[in-house]
Amino acid sequence: IAYPDYLRLLPKTELHCHFASTMNAPLFIELADRYGVALRSTDPATLFDFDDLRDFLVAFRAAHDVLRAPDDFARVAYEGVRSAVADGNLRYREYFVNPQYFASRGLAYPDVIDPIIDGLRRAETDYGVGFRVIAAINRRESPESAVEMVRQVLAHPRPEVVGIGQDDLTPEDTEDPARFADAYALAAAHGLLRTAHVAETDRALPSAVRDALEVLDCDRLDHGYRIMDDPALVELALARGVAFTTTPISTTICTGWHLDPSHRIRGMIEAGLTVTVSTDDAMFFRTDLGREYTEGLLEMGVSAETAKRIALNGVDAAWCDDAQKARLR
Ligand code: ES4
Ligand code: ZN
Numbered sequence: 001i002a003y004p005d006y007l008r009l010l011p012k013t014e015l016h017c018h019f020a021s022t023m024n025a026p027l028f029i030e031l032a033d034r035y036g037v038a039l040r041s042t043d044p045a046t047l048f049d050f051d052d053l054r055d056f057l058v059a060f061r062a063a064h065d066v067l068r069a070p071d072d073f074a075r076v077a078y079e080g081v082r083s084a085v086a087d088g089n090l091r092y093r094e095y096f097v098n099p100q101y102f103a104s105r106g107l108a109y110p111d112v113i114d115p116i117i118d119g120l121r122r123a124e125t126d127y128g129v130g131f132r133v134i135a136a137i138n139r140r141e142s143p144e145s146a147v148e149m150v151r152q153v154l155a156h157p158r159p160e161v162v163g164i165g166q167d168d169l170t171p172e173d174t175e176d177p178a179r180f181a182d183a184y185a186l187a188a189a190h191g192l193l194r195t196a197h198v199a200e201t202d203r204a205l206p207s208a209v210r211d212a213l214e215v216l217d218c219d220r221l222d223h224g225y226r227i228m229d230d231p232a233l234v235e236l237a238l239a240r241g242v243a244f245t246t247t248p249i250s251t252t253i254c255t256g257w258h259l260d261p262s263h264r265i266r267g268m269i270e271a272g273l274t275v276t277v278s279t280d281d282a283m284f285f286r287t288d289l290g291r292e293y294t295e296g297l298l299e300m301g302v303s304a305e306t307a308k309r310i311a312l313n314g315v316d317a318a319w320c321d322d323a324q325k326a327r328l329r
Pocket of ligand 1: 018053060166167168169197200250254280281
């Protein structure tokens, strides 16, 4: 079997994808049309051309604008699983859901989370793809509203929602994980697991990795590429045994870094860090889990053996129970 075919067929987990970005482009255009949400273009060829992370985030917010009725959420959930199975042999997925985007338009937390879980459960029955949900703190909003979001999660407990993470960025495009210390402490006190988007681009400081581990007490980290700019942080992450979710294709657009053997993700693998691979925003970056492995890992010069290790890392680092992990291995 040819190496790209092997990579595409390898059974995979995905631990880092934003729910709205698992939408298929035709559904995005259909819903935008129904609700009168203006898109930068209705031509899929130009709709998803982004200069950088900030440019992408404008469209990312618009994707949340087209999700309004319970059936919108459930359809995105169900159809997104079907596509991911076909495109990359997805077996298990964790989704970031940002309730704050929807709160601003009058949808309460259960209005969002319940239909999403309904759709994902139906997809699990039909396609055998397990899942968990991670409530995402909107980094554009205040630390107080992040605490309020965690309170909502705790007030409407669902066993599928196992942790908190983040999305979006400050208007200044800066990262300061410690801003959300209170929200993370509240989550930890109630048994929610914790991850954080850190050190994703040249605009972020490597020290965000330290803050996420030492101030937010994160169990996992998202992106974190600039850890490679500070060897002391690599030692810290190795000592903590923390896993990283990396997103090769989204990173080429958000950072402008090329996928070659000198890429920081390859460096993270060589340094012995626990690396996993995800799509981040499949619709927007016109990617899928198969492409992340075939193009992303191949172009960084990752061997077949290491690719398989990465797929298994995705099982080890998952936030599901051990019985489910055993089935995934
Ligand atoms: C992202 Cl900061 C952020 N939020 C949502 N999606 C993303 N993809 C890359 N960075
Ligand atoms: Zn992300």
